[in-house]
Amino acid sequence: MSLPASRTRSPWLLAVLLAALVVAVQALLVPLFAAPATHLAPRDLPVAVAGPPQMAAQLAGRIEAVRPGAFDVTTLPDGAAADRALRDREVYAAFVAGPDGVALHTAPAASPTVAALLTEASAQLSAGRPVPVVPVVPADPDDPRGSGFAAGFLPLALTSMLAGALLVLLVARRGARLLGLVGYATLAGLVGAAVLHGWLGVLDGSWLLEAGAIGLFALAAASTVAGLGALLGGPGIGLGALLVFLVGNPLSAVGAAPELLPQPWGTIGQFLPVGAGGTLLRSAAFFDGAGASRALAVLAGYAVFGLLLVLVGRFRPAAGAVPAADRGRPVEVTV
Template sequence: MSARTRSPLLLAALVAVLAVGLQALLVPLFAAPAANLAPRDLPVAVAGPAPVAGELAGRLAAVRPAAFAVTTVADAAAADRALRDREVYAALVAGEDGISLHTASAAAPAVAALLTEAAGQLSAGRPVPVVDVVPGDPDDPRGAGFAAGFLPLALASMLAGVLLTLLVQGRAGRLVGLVAYGALAGPVGAAVLHGWLGVIDGDRLAEVGAIGLFATAAAATVAGLGALLGRVGLGLGAVLVFLVGNPLSAVGAAPELLPQPWGEIGQWLPVGAGATLLRSAAYFDGAGGGRALAVLTGYAVVGVALVLLHRGGRRPAGAGEATSPGRAG
């Protein structure tokens, strides 16, 4: 076998080995968080008179050690305020008729179901009344539509960053593309998720702003890294925005249900921050979205800065530019 014949065969074998290695990394990255969902320092409140609340908090800790970060509040009204401010996911309220569970299923339907089960263990198996203080959209009670509808926004934003890098020359053109994409993605995304599918039901303007900022941040991250590092940067951007950011985002669950520190790391990546901000905008009047807003703004600013500061703003080498016979010389 000649050297010329061996070279393509070796390259093909190398590609196969690299693809299998990537598969071996991606399968556990996507499957492990979903397979190991469990509460880890999940913020909950216990409401009632001090002795009763303290005893109830102790029982909750005994049922699932290290699962909950318990805060005691004075009464049901204080517990409901904490739920609306996204300070806790649920509250056990001790009253004259026993224990009731106040939830905010809009924050994470999976958490509401889990805490309903835990409350049943505290009441010796008797049914516990559940008050959903901040419910999700009635057309999407389990939050599956929200999760499934948000991830295509991430994929489209990643592709926008890639295409702007490969097809648009010049910093000004890429900047215009990023601004136009963010300005269009916000209202269109809100129209689909809110008006058409009905999986979010908040203030339309706030939803438009949240989706538009996320789309700009994700696309600018990919485009900025592409401008700085070429095709390697595009690959790194795809990893941050989608391949790693997606499974660690907790879009369909809650960060505190993922193995740590991955749940926390996911909130510092565009998809996790974007999902948190959109939930806050759609169901909580913006409460609990401050950090996500800052994270996305940071990605957008840094990404745009990389696009503008990269000298020449040319396409990565080999991106399909035509070479004239004169320039070839």
């Protein structure tokens, strides 16, 4: 007896459909990752202008005229106020007007990319003359361009996503999943800070603050994946991976600044775990926690949401789970 022709062709059709689906996903992911990096430019970037009122007003007008819409300019009375704004992460840089001309005060620790961009742009405000640059909050001397910070943060997102998925797929009990998430976050914070601060030297702040920031990010990311997986099974794990990495990573601006990304993507990225985690870790490592309130709230929200989903989710591993009738029985091992 022969099978219908449609059944014999179905594996071939399925193979073609799967290949087309993967290519369609690729077509979406490539611009998602590449487009933000190729369209970096200031968009309402917070900067300050400091000095006597008349000089500050003239300088602010020149800045807005050179790049309309690029900068969100705040006027401050003097250089000391500008430096406080930099240390509080209220602005990325300050143009300080004085009797000897204009000086640029920067915070490379907030974004080396922005500091370099504004250093180049400052020449347009001084008719091509060199502008003195004062790094008020410098980047770590072992990582002046911030590339180590950005590269070191990526594995934290990947391992957190993996930890959340494995806890759902391999652990059946809710309490054990919760313990695994908290244990993972604690160890990830301690070890991550030890590696990034003590070994690689790309962080330059309080080790405990850095460990806390990494631990909260790890908990938020892992519990989001685990919670959605516990609620929806495999599709939930995929959705968690989408939020944590596939969408969250290219929109995070960890290596640049959210104000350099096309909007509203830069803002959206700060409400996803990776973007909020990068902002929180920068604040902890270089600014004694200043400017971290929104990132802290976002990550705490993801962590609580994910843990609650783990508690209410009913998904159990399909393979490897021990039947209730066999729990507690000795396991026979044949040698």
